[in-house]
Amino acid sequence: MKILIVGNGDTAIHLAKMLSQENQDVVVMGIDSHVLSELDAHYNVITSLGKDISIEALKRSGASDCDLFIAVTPYENHNIVSSQLGKWLGAKTTIARIDNPEFLSPEASNHFRSLGIDRMVNPEYLVAREICISLGNVWMRSLHKIAKGELCICSVKLSEPSPILFKSIAEFGQITQEFHVALIKRNGESIIPGGSHSFERNDIVYFTFRPGSEKRLGELCGKTNREIKRVIITGTGKIAETVCGMIPDLYGVKVIEPDREKCLRFADSFPSVTVVNADFRDINVQREEGIRDNCAFLALGDSSETNIVSATVAKHIGALKTIAQVEDTQYFDEVQALDIDTVVNKKLLTSSRIYQFLIDSVLDSPRCLAFEDTDVLEIVAQDSSMITRHNVRDLKLSSDMTIAGLTRGGHGMLVNGDSRIEPGDHVVVFSLHGTLRKVERLFR
Amino acid sequence: MNELCNLRYSRILKIAGFLLILEGVLMTVPLIFSLFEGGNDWKAFLVSALITLFCGCIPVLIFRFEETRIYRREGYLLISGIWILFSLFGMLPFMLSEAPLSLTDAFFETISGFTTTGATVMGDVEQESRAILLWRSEIQWIGGLGIVLFLIAILPTLNDSGGISLFNAEITGITHDKLHPRIRQTALSLWGVYGIITLTMIPLLMLGGMSLFDSVCQSMTTVSTGGFSTRNGSIAAWGSSYIAAVTSVFMLLGGMNFTLLYNAVHGEWKALIRNHVFVSYLLIVLSTTAIISVCLYTAGETGGDHLIVAPLFQIASAITSTGFTYSDFALWGSLPLILIIMLMVCGACAGSTTGGVKIDRIMVMLGNLKNEIVHTLFPNHIERVSFDGKTFRENDLVRILAFLTVYILTLSAGALLMSAYGYNLTDSIFSSASCMGNTGLGYGATGSSYGALPSTVKWMFSLEMLLGRLEIFSVLVLFYRRFWK
Numbered sequence: 001m002k003i004l005i006v007g008n009g010d011t012a013i014h015l016a017k018m019l020s021q022e023n024q025d026v027v028v029m030g031i032d033s034h035v036l037s038e039l040d041a042h043y044n045v046i047t048s049l050g051k052d053i054s055i056e057a058l059k060r061s062g063a064s065d066c067d068l069f070i071a072v073t074p075y076e077n078h079n080i081v082s083s084q085l086g087k088w089l090g091a092k093t094t095i096a097r098i099d100n101p102e103f104l105s106p107e108a109s110n111h112f113r114s115l116g117i118d119r120m121v122n123p124e125y126l127v128a129r130e131i132c133i134s135l136g137n138v139w140m141r142s143l144h145k146i147a148k149g150e151l152c153i154c155s156v157k158l159s160e161p162s163p164i165l166f167k168s169i170a171e172f173g174q175i176t177q178e179f180h181v182a183l184i185k186r187n188g189e190s191i192i193p194g195g196s197h198s199f200e201r202n203d204i205v206y207f208t209f210r211p212g213s214e215k216r217l218g219e220l221c222g223k224t225n226r227e228i229k230r231v232i233i234t235g236t237g238k239i240a241e242t243v244c245g246m247i248p249d250l251y252g253v254k255v256i257e258p259d260r261e262k263c264l265r266f267a268d269s270f271p272s273v274t275v276v277n278a279d280f281r282d283i284n285v286q287r288e289e290g291i292r293d294n295c296a297f298l299a300l301g302d303s304s305e306t307n308i309v310s311a312t313v314a315k316h317i318g319a320l321k322t323i324a325q326v327e328d329t330q331y332f333d334e335v336q337a338l339d340i341d342t343v344v345n346k347k348l349l350t351s352s353r354i355y356q357f358l359i360d361s362v363l364d365s366p367r368c369l370a371f372e373d374t375d376v377l378e379i380v381a382q383d384s385s386m387i388t389r390h391n392v393r394d395l396k397l398s399s400d401m402t403i404a405g406l407t408r409g410g411h412g413m414l415v416n417g418d419s420r421i422e423p424g425d426h427v428v429v430f431s432l433h434g435t436l437r438k439v440e441r442l443f444r
Numbered sequence: 445m446n447e448l449c450n451l452r453y454s455r456i457l458k459i460a461g462f463l464l465i466l467e468g469v470l471m472t473v474p475l476i477f478s479l480f481e482g483g484n485d486w487k488a489f490l491v492s493a494l495i496t497l498f499c500g501c502i503p504v505l506i507f508r509f510e511e512t513r514i515y516r517r518e519g520y521l522l523i524s525g526i527w528i529l530f531s532l533f534g535m536l537p538f539m540l541s542e543a544p545l546s547l548t549d550a551f552f553e554t555i556s557g558f559t560t561t562g563a564t565v566m567g568d569v570e571q572e573s574r575a576i577l578l579w580r581s582e583i584q585w586i587g588g589l590g591i592v593l594f595l596i597a598i599l600p601t602l603n604d605s606g607g608i609s610l611f612n613a614e615i616t617g618i619t620h621d622k623l624h625p626r627i628r629q630t631a632l633s634l635w636g637v638y639g640i641i642t643l644t645m646i647p648l649l650m651l652g653g654m655s656l657f658d659s660v661c662q663s664m665t666t667v668s669t670g671g672f673s674t675r676n677g678s679i680a681a682w683g684s685s686y687i688a689a690v691t692s693v694f695m696l697l698g699g700m701n702f703t704l705l706y707n708a709v710h711g712e713w714k715a716l717i718r719n720h721v722f723v724s725y726l727l728i729v730l731s732t733t734a735i736i737s738v739c740l741y742t743a744g745e746t747g748g749d750h751l752i753v754a755p756l757f758q759i760a761s762a763i764t765s766t767g768f769t770y771s772d773f774a775l776w777g778s779l780p781l782i783l784i785i786m787l788m789v790c791g792a793c794a795g796s797t798t799g800g801v802k803i804d805r806i807m808v809m810l811g812n813l814k815n816e817i818v819h820t821l822f823p824n825h826i827e828r829v830s831f832d833g834k835t836f837r838e839n840d841l842v843r844i845l846a847f848l849t850v851y852i853l854t855l856s857a858g859a860l861l862m863s864a865y866g867y868n869l870t871d872s873i874f875s876s877a878s879c880m881g882n883t884g885l886g887y888g889a890t891g892s893s894y895g896a897l898p899s900t901v902k903w904m905f906s907l908e909m910l911l912g913r914l915e916i917f918s919v920l921v922l923f924y925r926r927f928w929k
Contacts, residue, residue, distance in 0.1 A: 020625070021604075023603075023626065024625075025624065025625040025626065026625050027625060033835065033837075037619075040622070041608065041609070041612060042605045042608060042609070043605060043608070044603065044604065044608065044625055044626045044627055045625050046622050046624070046625045049833075
């Protein structure tokens, strides 16, 4: 499939890297020759130098016969015009990154579709949605529902006083059968655990389970499920605005901003929000505003460094949950290891969203989710599939994949060594990158 | 992050193993030919192929579970290492044949083959068996486009960043254009164009009265701009203007950027005329041919063959670094000789199979020269070097300058070493320039073959050929201490 990516910012680059590993024909068009030549020298992509709304440049980069046109420059207007031009030149599907969340409404998106823009992605909206979801689950880092909501995947960072810490997976299996440990992330490395692996401190563990077991999982991970009562936000940027617009009324929201003018403007736009004109780095201010009182702290300022530090401090002085926005992709991985509950990144979320859209509709792949270096696949077992011939224990699966669960007749269930896959089952498989072929062989 | 960790020798060895297996398979071509012909050299090829296959299988089997993903540093080690390793194994048939060569001679001959230099130590090639001659042509054909490029086309696992860094290290030129987003497709397309040109040339030569065997060998060494011939007298041995003209055209084709050629084959003829490098290439060939024709005319030569075909052939042979000879240019006087030396240093288009500095680099330097003159008059003007849709920034210019410096220094060192053994100035400079530019033409003492040179000079020239083919930096990084830490 031919994919043209317009733009050479972090989102475009990240997307190009992900897609080039998928064996797609990727062309990246941008204006920064240095960034493009670096990309060209290391990835399976062609780069082309040109302005995003130049018809000549778009033609030269192959917009007329591309299957997918993705405009992800930092400028909303350019993306919209560029996508329209792409469609006009002959691109089959167009996607544009936009700033204004209003465009996502059904009427507006119909209008834009008639103009030639098939899909729109709003990074601020994605971040705000991610934040709102994670506010609902205090101790989880992420929660995904798959297989029509019959199975859940959630990631938890292990810390004291969890009763399962330092126990092996086999011992964990004796305690409970309600959960399947699909993946462990340790020091940036992904491990598909076997029975002998054990849980270490600061591991990020991905569990699969049936809906309804969340509370029990919280107990096992040593997390008390306290409800969040208030939310403190630092910064008054676009993401803060979007979050304030989306956040449910049951939270008391406070926004701390050192700039008086910005405070006044923000207070005008969101009358129900308490705006505090103070320096959010001042610990006394945080205490005064009740950070210890079941409070979530959202560091959404412009500076990634300040966000990281203030979220860490807030956690230290007693915030129930901390979320930091980190825009520098370089140290995004490193920040994950710090004591911050959730780290969000606009660009990564945007590129993952577009990638997800591709997986759903365009790529010939059974994938339903994609984490950084792990794919979650949902595949239907056939009569002839090798996987149906033995119990899971005897299949001798390689150590870079695991069967996390399945749905049989619309009913979700977990899988252990004694389970046997039957034809017609929808099987959920976790596989590290590069093992897709092995998985396909099992289901052939 | 990954580039900072230790070199993963197991991965390098595994890929090197694959390459050796490939070489072993390539050796079976002359082996089968020799068996078919009933010559005696099949033993040499059988033993060589078995040794090579055996040595290739060991690392592949030992590291069979190892990934082949490699990073930049490992890529450089692999690329330089593999050219040397290929030559070490490729020389086995020469050492084991009926008329065995010494270690120095065999290595010189093989690396001269793989780097498409075409300088030979064999004084009398017609005495060699036909299997050996076929092997000489085959290694030039493979080396022309690149050994590793062949592997990228075959091995799907190299279709990643490792393969791309190998591609960039092996293809000549300042920047590297991909034909397709995926590196493997690019490699396959390049080999396709290369193969088609070679196949087209064979019947054309046969029309001129050349035998099938000679046509195949000559085509492989022409398109790869290598220059090994099956006759002592090179192309002159056939004494046909037609053959000389056909060879000239295909040498010039081999000197073109293959990406451009691929696009031209796919219907973009206009891109060819709009390409500044290609037009300059044509103009250089035509103007120097005209100059030599005038020189020869004033010296009293007559006839189309002497005035047009011979100069064109010799110019094409020199600029594309092929190194075939059609007439004794040593008798033409000093002006044509100096022109030929200049063309050997200049080389043809980047992204081709030729050696030398390449026209692209010279055009960038000339563009820069113009800018410097403008800068002297108008210090505040922003001037840039830009042609064929590419703009060259300061760091490109600095890199080209560094390249030229090393090029000239190495060339001089080779000439100095040769003159230390008592050879005269012209012979030394000519031979050193010929090896550095992967041309393989000889003059004076090296006129008929390089066989008479002392071993030290042969090893020096072998190094020059490798530096010239891999465009210096890929090899020089290995001599930098921090590369190994």
